[in-house]
Amino acid sequence: MSLKDCCKCATNNQNDDDSFFVGIRFRKGNPEVQFPLGYFSDAELREISEENLRKEILTLFEILSDATLIKNDENSEINFENLNEENETFPFQAYRNVLQNFLEFGYYKEREVIYKQGAHGKIHWGRTIKMTRPIVSGKNLIYLKPIARKVSYNENELITQIHKFCVHDAFEKIGFLYSISETENSYLTFDEELFTAVLNEKISKTFNDRDLQLFYDLQKIVAYLAGKFKSGKMQTDFTFGVKKFHTIWENLIDKILGNLNVGEDKSEFNPNCGWELENKQKYNENKKYAMRPDTLMRYQNENGNYLFIVDSKFYQYGFTQNTNDLPSSGSITKQIAYAKFAEIHHKVKCENPNDAGNRIYNIFILPYNANDDYFANFSKENFQNSFYKIKSIGYAKTDWVNLDERPYHKIYSFLFDLKAVMHRYQKSEETQKEIAENVIKLG
Template sequence: MAAIVENDLRQRCRVSTNLEGDTFVGIKSEGDGISVCFPLGYRLPNDDKELRQDVVKLIMVLSKYANRKDQRLPVNQMKRPETVDFPIQAYMSIISDYMGNGYFTENEVRYKENRRGKISWTRTIKHQKALPQGNSFVYLDYIVKDTVSNDESLISLVHEYCVYESFQKLGWLYTATMPKEPRLRRFDKPMFSTIVFDKLGQTFNDKHKELFNSMLAMINYLGDKDVPQQFYFGTERFEYVWEKLIDFTFGVSDKDRYFPRTTWHLRDGGQKDNKALEPDTIMLSGKKIYVLDAKYYKYGVTGVPAHLPESTSINKQITYGEYIATEFGEDITVYNAFLMPFDRTKERFVTALHMKNIGEGTADWKRSGKEYERVQGILIDVRTLMHNVVRKNHNEIILLCEEIERAFKEKTTTTAAFPIAPENEGIEILVNI
């Protein structure tokens, strides 16, 4: 497979629409070459260097947040269904090591006759003739220790093969130049594995261990395929990644204490505890609790009210809020919000911030005036979030708190109520216009 040239990268990058048949997010190589699919609402940068960095960031996010059970492609996209187990981090590690250190070579110790160098007295006494000089003996030549680099060793040849394989698939992320073709042309999993595994057991160098482990991951991957002509790394279910991104950036780790639980108390004295309702994310700020539901919905891209969360989601959020307000006391204020993706530079929702409050969802069966009864719709700039995944990011938390509370601080709000679906009877979606 040829490497992607510099000016071809942009043509290979696109943003998923999240419509049927266009939900894959990640990198895939098929018959027509490599394509990079970014998530719904992502903003592709204009600069090629930034674009490459964004591809790397996409890989890092998917590696961290996409579980193997989510990395499954539908049958119609592949000759046979299989999990997407492409070891992309191993490939990237091999490329980075090569670009920093070149090919791996073993240092071979040799001994030779010379008057300079580190003398091996044992070998010199054994193999060289000493000449008398006064009351002592001298040697005209010594046996000295010499360390030379051996690029003919088997581990070096296997490394050449792994480097070339890495550049064929992912070298375009780093450079348009391909390394030389390996001297070993035929892949031999048993031989390659034995050679690398032996070297891994002999080294105490952490960098060499990382390299050898990456090589083993590649060898195992290649050995599980017949002759792999295509590879996939990514997910068809980016909504799960979106949930984890939101939770990692804004949430607390011990959120299970905020889960509403239910129990069956049977007439015969038995009892059954049901599975708790689990909100996506709980965010805290002082005496305020924010219940966040990450929704990988299309509204931030389309602006179509039908693409907003439905009645079941709104009612569930109100239930969460009511439970927390009841459980944690009157001095606590509880807020509710849906977090959806968008591109902050697009005309419909353009904003200098990377968050935007677009309205709120309410239910006609709850009119006590509690804050949690008004579920705020917040758009989050996808690119900013993916570049800013830091646990307990206080600046991001402050911004989100302000955006959620904006609706409660404004004296007047211009809104329009949209009936978005028959199932939403009793629900109003108030969208700022």
């Protein structure tokens, strides 16, 4: 089976929960990789080379292995789950590290250091001086039989067989991502107690960083496998991914645009609610359930300081061009509430505090595929050098506020290329400046 045969994109079909899934699933030994909605067009997936598709799959798995991208959302946990068992976390990074280590260095070989008199090799002068008698020649001491340090390799040691066992298991699970035809299996059967004891012993006596990392990765695989054997037989069907991609999208954009002053925390911008009941009882809502803006971005130029409140929506508009797939009234109203709260409780630093509301802007960020010709003429003169291929698509508004009263009454909206974001999601002051200056200009 080629990589193309097992890859597709999510469809976000409201009648099919599986259509929102992003990640990898194995069914009867066959892998199925599902990318986020719109990651590939049908034509792109047909034309992409196997090598480039493999790189895109690894990019997806790196995203899914980044714990910082799935925080704060109990519905988007990364799970490697057996179909009929409770979810368990799959150590993808450990599996990947073990395969890459194998491709580069082969199987780990137990090394036993021995010292032998008269042997060829690096002389160990400490042992030579202590254990042999020199010949005196004038002022010189001559050692005719120095002791040399030698390394003995024994491929039948347990640690080598444990390594082979885990490499073979990694090959069966994610080997299709690499150009590996087959791996050698270990003669050992899985024994959690034995494998763990051997690895713990090796870790306690190992100081080589590369070997130490390998042993830690093997430990994670063994710990995972311990819960996957039933009656001595490995369960092979599994799922690794997220039920929905929206939380990851929010956190990707937050990493690129998030920018607060030193000492500021995002939670300070969360509007909280409470009750004053007739019986004089007061009830304050649990802050866990407070409204929370996705991203806050501070920006400063020669005209002053600005605050941008960003809501990242993994909505379909960038892929369907259907206006029904744009953020609706609930999202628009919420953005205005965030900005009003910021204006009242967190005055933007400027010469005139009463002007704070004129320094706050609202933004929507949506994904799109930059290869889609539909958006070719959107904001053509702007963002020409942007890595994320940003497009301005207009602004959202409501009829219950005066649009001219505050800049944040308009929610300026932009498209970011999904692939570009997933390939480089790191803080970008250049992108922050591009967005900020364009919004200020539009406002």
